[in-house]
Amino acid sequence: GQNIDQPTEMTATEGAIVQINCTYQTSGFNGLFWYQQHAGEAPTFLSYNVLDGLEEKGRFSSFLSRSKGYSYLLLKELQMKDSASYLCAVLDSNYQLIWGAGTKLIIKP
């Protein structure tokens, strides 16, 4: 079966750095996405990785290792507004997105 694993919840301090991990086992791989979802709102796109390595976009970076079936999202200089759920999703061989359950990130002052 297809499986996306990510921690259920993480807590971090304002101004700090946090890394949210995602491991996957899917039938085929055509890219990995990270989305942010604030409570009661729709998911919004953060990043897309299809090749191994690090993609940096402002305070957010995303890393992919296809051989290990592993990705992480790195958030720097955390702000209170970063409190949200972070969803990892993999585009499988049928070009369907398989979603993890999401990691709820709590930022404390």
Place this chain on the structure above:
Amino acid sequence: IAGITQAPTSQILAAGRRMTLRCTQDMRHNAMYWYRQDLGLGLRLIHYSNTAGTTGKGEVPDGYSVSRANTDDFPLTLASAVPSQTSVYFCASSDSGTSNEQFFGPGTRLTVL
């Protein structure tokens, strides 16, 4: 409108009733999707459409039907609602069936009693 709209925002429905959730996008995206999101679970794909006139079944299609008469609209129908269909429903679209970024509507919160 800009992006994707969904209607209604929320709805309380008696079991056994028929209900259609509406979704409209103005980005001329080829592909559209319906997901449900339940606490502790990831987004689960109900149905999708890669282009107008075609639809396909996702992971959890039972009890739901869709149509795609044109590019912009992708309604989701519950023929006879059951309490297990209580969920938040998101419509999404992307530039093509093999694309990358999906854009999401604001969601419909449905409660079936």
